[in-house]
Amino acid sequence: MSKNEIRLRRQKLTGRGIERFRNYGAVLERHEQEKRIRKIVRVFTFFLIILIVITLLVIISRVEKRLTPADPAPKQSYSASYPRPPLL
Amino acid sequence: MREEDIRREQELIERSRRDPKAFGELYEVYFDRIYYFILRQTGDEDTAGDLSSQTFVNALNNLEKYQFRGYPFSAWLYRIAANEVNKFYRRQKGKKIFSIEEGRIRELVEQTNPGTGDLDEELIQQMLTYLKDLPTEMLQVLELRFFEDKDFREIAFILDITESGAKMRTYRALDQLRKHFNIRLKYDE
Numbered sequence: 001m002s003k004n005e006i007r008l009r010r011q012k013l014t015g016r017g018i019e020r021f022r023n024y025g026a027v028l029e030r031h032e033q034e035k036r037i038r039k040i041v042r043v044f045t046f047f048l049i050i051l052i053v054i055t056l057l058v059i060i061s062r063v064e065k066r067l068t069p070a071d072p073a074p075k076q077s078y079s080a081s082y083p084r085p086p087l088l
Numbered sequence: 089m090r091e092e093d094i095r096r097e098q099e100l101i102e103r104s105r106r107d108p109k110a111f112g113e114l115y116e117v118y119f120d121r122i123y124y125f126i127l128r129q130t131g132d133e134d135t136a137g138d139l140s141s142q143t144f145v146n147a148l149n150n151l152e153k154y155q156f157r158g159y160p161f162s163a164w165l166y167r168i169a170a171n172e173v174n175k176f177y178r179r180q181k182g183k184k185i186f187s188i189e190e191g192r193i194r195e196l197v198e199q200t201n202p203g204t205g206d207l208d209e210e211l212i213q214q215m216l217t218y219l220k221d222l223p224t225e226m227l228q229v230l231e232l233r234f235f236e237d238k239d240f241r242e243i244a245f246i247l248d249i250t251e252s253g254a255k256m257r258t259y260r261a262l263d264q265l266r267k268h269f270n271i272r273l274k275y276d277e
Contacts, residue, residue: 003224006216007131007187018123021137024112030141031108031148038149 089160097161105151115144118162122169125236129173129228131187139176143169159245166236166246170228184224188216192235211269218268222261229257 089097097114104111122143127136146168147154154164177184193212219227228247232238240258244251 003183004220004222004227005183005185006220007185008212008216009187009189017133018120021123021140022119023141024115027115027141027144027148028108030145034145034149
């Protein structure tokens with residue numbers, strides 16, 4: 001089965017039918033609308049990237065904090081471990 | 089296209105980048121050609137109207153990216169239009185339609201085979217059957233070559249293929265046409 005369909009037009013194309021599609025005002029309007037949407041998407045993407053970067057930084061800093069060994073307990077002072085000798 | 093026309097067109101494009109209203113002049117110049125190019129590949133006036141508008145919206149959206157590379161501005165528009173048509177058929181998933189004017193076929197065959205007089209109806213029908221079985225890529229090249237009068241360099245740019253690829257597709261199609269219908273073509277000289 002063929003992939004294409006060939007239609008034979010008996011009449012020559014005239015400029016009359018085309019006039020109802022010629023509307024530069026509508027094209028301009030759609031262009032402005034799409035431009036606005038593109039700008040919104042760009043701003044949204046920018047903030048999304050910033051949010052992802054901040055989230056990653058927070059996660060990394062938390063993981064780092066968890067992996068670093070806790071500080072060893074401070075040495076007990078002599079005076080604290082042995083009772084002071086009674087005063088004579 | 090004369091050098092002066094190309095320069096004027098480039099100035100207009102430059103102006104359109106700053107002020108999209110200026111693009112209206114280019115729209116008026118090329119709308120008909122783009123509309124008929126799409127109509128020949130869809131066979132439906134409403135679809136051709138929609139896709140033509142989309143072509144110009146896309147052109148306006150991407151005007152910043154346009155660079156003059158030795159092709160007329162119309163070639164860039166045709167390329168966008170061809171992409172829109174392809175997108176349309178990808179969405180539709182149907183058969184690709186080529187709507188050809190009968191007068192144009194007669195004109196072309198008379199042009200390629202002088203002195204044969206009128207083409208009979210049977211031969212036209214046979215030719216249509218033959219064209220129907222050609223691969224879409226070949227039909228696209230033939231359409232641009234014979235219905236839009238584009239040279240191979242421009243065809244290659246519009247369809248995003250190499251110039252030798254465009255020539256090969258055309259000559260192969262014409263070769264088959266020659267064998268099937270036993271007619272003399274202008275390439276036979």
